[in-house]
Amino acid sequence: MKISYLSLSEKRCTIQFYGCNFRCKGCFALDKMNTCTEVTPERLSTRIKQFDIKEIMLAGGEPTIYKKDVLDFIKLCDIKTILSTNGFLMDGAFIRGLENAGLNEVHIDLKAYSKKLHEWYTGESNERGLNAIELLNRSNLDFEVITVFIPGIIDNDEIEGIAKFLSGIGDIKYRIIRYVPVGNLSRKPTEGEIKEAASIAKEYLSNVTSSLDYRTHPLKSIHLYLDEGIENE
Numbered sequence: 001m002k003i004s005y006l007s008l009s010e011k012r013c014t015i016q017f018y019g020c021n022f023r024c025k026g027c028f029a030l031d032k033m034n035t036c037t038e039v040t041p042e043r044l045s046t047r048i049k050q051f052d053i054k055e056i057m058l059a060g061g062e063p064t065i066y067k068k069d070v071l072d073f074i075k076l077c078d079i080k081t082i083l084s085t086n087g088f089l090m091d092g093a094f095i096r097g098l099e100n101a102g103l104n105e106v107h108i109d110l111k112a113y114s115k116k117l118h119e120w121y122t123g124e125s126n127e128r129g130l131n132a133i134e135l136l137n138r139s140n141l142d143f144e145v146i147t148v149f150i151p152g153i154i155d156n157d158e159i160e161g162i163a164k165f166l167s168g169i170g171d172i173k174y175r176i177i178r179y180v181p182v183g184n185l186s187r188k189p190t191e192g193e194i195k196e197a198a199s200i201a202k203e204y205l206s207n208v209t210s211s212l213d214y215r216t217h218p219l220k221s222i223h224l225y226l227d228e229g230i231e232n233e
């Protein structure tokens with residue numbers, strides 16, 4: 001599997017996988033993906049265990065493009081692990097594999113509910129992501145659905161459509177997070193806009209949170225060099 005870089009905070013190591021099957025117009029990660037390191041699950045697990053961390057976040061890029069290696073890595077690492085995914089490759093067999101590997105949690109990023117908007121924004125249909133949410137709801141995995149609020153693009157209508165869809169499956173955990181501007185696509189949402197979107201979602205679901213509920217901790221990024229050890233940036 002290919003890794004772009006690792007980010008460390010006080011308690012968490014985030015592994016940024018290299019490459020993605022989507023091409024989101026507002027992607028913060030794609031322009032950071034100019035370097036990568038090929039690494040085996042065994043080697044990565046040994047490296048991660050050198051840090052004093054409480055949990056691991058598998059993020060991207062899109063970790064699920066390396067399904068087998070991701071499953072092997074989770075089995076090798078005896079540390080709480082969360083998978084962050086766009087859901088496109090989350091079929092029944094992979095979800096069973098994640099259960100058996102001992103994954104603790106899934107964060108599934110649903111970009112948009114409207115089919116056309118999703119295709120325009122990501123280059124792919126949202127059907128498989130919507131289906132993955134139904135499969136996760138039938139699994140033993142703890143999971144939450146996340147949507148990035150992008151003013152003028154993914155705003156209240158989309159949040160309401162997603163919340164309504166989720167409520168038809170169950171009382172699913174839903175989180176709305178603020179868009180961080182990339183290029184000229186849109187602007188950063190105001191706190192008022194995020195609160196309003198969350199209150200719309202709460203009309204359908206009882207467990208709705210937003211990025212306003214979480215404090216962010218400063219991160220440092222490090223690159224992983226196979227032959228030279230780990231270097232701070």
Ligand code: SF4
Pocket residue numbers: 020021022023024026027028029030060061062086122
């Ligand atoms: S799914 Fe995530 S990593 Fe992939 S293109 Fe979209 S924002 Fe970027």
